[in-house]
Amino acid sequence: MKKWVSAARFSTSVGLVFAAVVAQAALAQTAVPESNQAPYQAPYQASATPAIPAARDIAYPGMLKVLVDATDLDHRRWVVRQVVPVDKAGEMVLMTPLWLPGKHAPQRFADKIANVRFSAKGETLTWLRDPVAVNAFRFTVPDGVTEVVAEFEYLAPMTTAAGRVVQTDLMANFQWELASMYPAGYFTSRIPVQLTLKLPQGWAHASALEVESTGADNTVTFKPISYDNFIDSPMFAGKYYKQWDLTPKGKNPVRLNVFADKPEYMEAKPEVIDLHRKMVDQSIKLFKSEHYDHYDFLVHLSEELGDIGLEHHRSSENGHDIKYFTDWANAYIGRDLLAHEFTHSWDGKFRR
Known part of the structure; x- marks a missing residue:
C-alpha cells in the first residue's frame, strides 16, 4: 500500500536536515588547526610497587x-x-x-x-x-x-x-x-x-x-x-540489654543477647523464650554435635541500626523488627533468621 507523507512531516524533516548542516558548518569554523594542537601524551605509568608478601603458615613474632x-x-x-x-x-x-x-x-x-x-x-x-x-x-x-x-x-x-x-x-x-x-x-x-x-x-x-x-x-x-x-x-x-540462657542444662552455653532502642521492646513472654530454647535443642539433636564451646545470638531490635543477618562460628549478628517480642503472634516475617544463622555454625563455619 502506498504511503503518503504529510506536509507537517515533510516540513519537520527539512528542518532537521537544515539544523544538521548549520551545526557542521559551526564545528568546522571552531576546529583547532592541527599546528596548534597539543602533542599526544601517553597515559602516565605509575612506578611499580613491590609485591605484597604472600601469607605463610608460620607464627607471627608477637601479639x-x-x-x-x-x-x-x-x-x-x-x-x-x-x-x-x-x-x-x-x-x-x-x-x-x-x-x-x-x-x-x-x-x-x-x-x-x-x-x-x-x-x-x-x-x-x-x-x-x-x-x-x-x-x-x-x-x-x-x-x-x-x-x-x-x-x-x-x-x-x-x-x-x-x-x-x-x-x-x-x-x-x-x-x-x-x-x-x-x-x-x-x-x-x-x-x-x-x-x-x-x-x-x-x-x-x-x-x-x-x-x-x-x-x-x-x-x-x-x-x-x-x-x-x-x-x-x-x-x-x-544502653538497653537483656540476656537469656537458652541451654540451662546444656554442656556448652548458648545465650540470647538482645539490644533494643527501648527497654519495653525486650519484654518477652516465657513461652516465647521457650521456643528459642527448643530451636537450639532441636538443632543439636539434628546435627548430633556441639563443636563450639559457647555460642551467642547477637540480636538488635532497632529502627536506626542497620539490618543484618550474618553467621559466625560462635555467634551470629541478627537484626529484627522492634515488635519481635511484643507482637509475637503477628511479627512472624523473618522469624527463621536465628535458626538460619545458627545452622551456619555447622555448615560454612565449622566445615571451612
Whole structure:
C-alpha cells in the first residue's frame, strides 16, 4: 500500500536536515588547526610497587594489641590505636581485611578510615597506600625498633546513603575488620591479637570474645585470640540489654543477647523464650554435635541500626523488627533468621 507523507512531516524533516548542516558548518569554523594542537601524551605509568608478601603458615613474632575508643557518640567515630610488634627493620605492610567470612565479594571501606598515622619510638613514619591493593599500607621499620604503632579513626556512617549504620546514640555493632589491621606475610590464624575496648558509660556488650578484665571507666580487655577468629567474633553493645540462657542444662552455653532502642521492646513472654530454647535443642539433636564451646545470638531490635543477618562460628549478628517480642503472634516475617544463622555454625563455619 502506498504511503503518503504529510506536509507537517515533510516540513519537520527539512528542518532537521537544515539544523544538521548549520551545526557542521559551526564545528568546522571552531576546529583547532592541527599546528596548534597539543602533542599526544601517553597515559602516565605509575612506578611499580613491590609485591605484597604472600601469607605463610608460620607464627607471627608477637601479639597485636588493639585499643578501640568508641565513646564519641556525637561524631560516631571509633578511635583506634594498635601496637604491632616487629622483629626486624625494613619494609612492612599492614592490611585491612578484604575477604571476609559470610561476605560474597571483597570488602572495601577505605573511604571511612581517616587520620591514619604510623609511628615508632614516637617518630612518625612515612607511609604509602598501595596504588592497587588499597587495603594495604606500606612503610619502613627503622633499625632498633621493636614495635610500630598504627593509629586511625573509623568514621561510622551517619545515614544509609553513606553505608550501613553500625553506630547510633544507643547501640553499636562492632565488626573488627573496621577497627584493626594485620601484618601481611602470615596466615591470620597464626597472628595472636588482644582487644581493649572503651565503651560509653552504662553500656553493656555481648560477643563470642571472652572477657579478661573490666575497668571502672567501662574499658574492657578481652582474652587473646587468633586474628581470624577475632574477625569472626563481632560485638553488639548498647544502653538497653537483656540476656537469656537458652541451654540451662546444656554442656556448652548458648545465650540470647538482645539490644533494643527501648527497654519495653525486650519484654518477652516465657513461652516465647521457650521456643528459642527448643530451636537450639532441636538443632543439636539434628546435627548430633556441639563443636563450639559457647555460642551467642547477637540480636538488635532497632529502627536506626542497620539490618543484618550474618553467621559466625560462635555467634551470629541478627537484626529484627522492634515488635519481635511484643507482637509475637503477628511479627512472624523473618522469624527463621536465628535458626538460619545458627545452622551456619555447622555448615560454612565449622566445615571451612
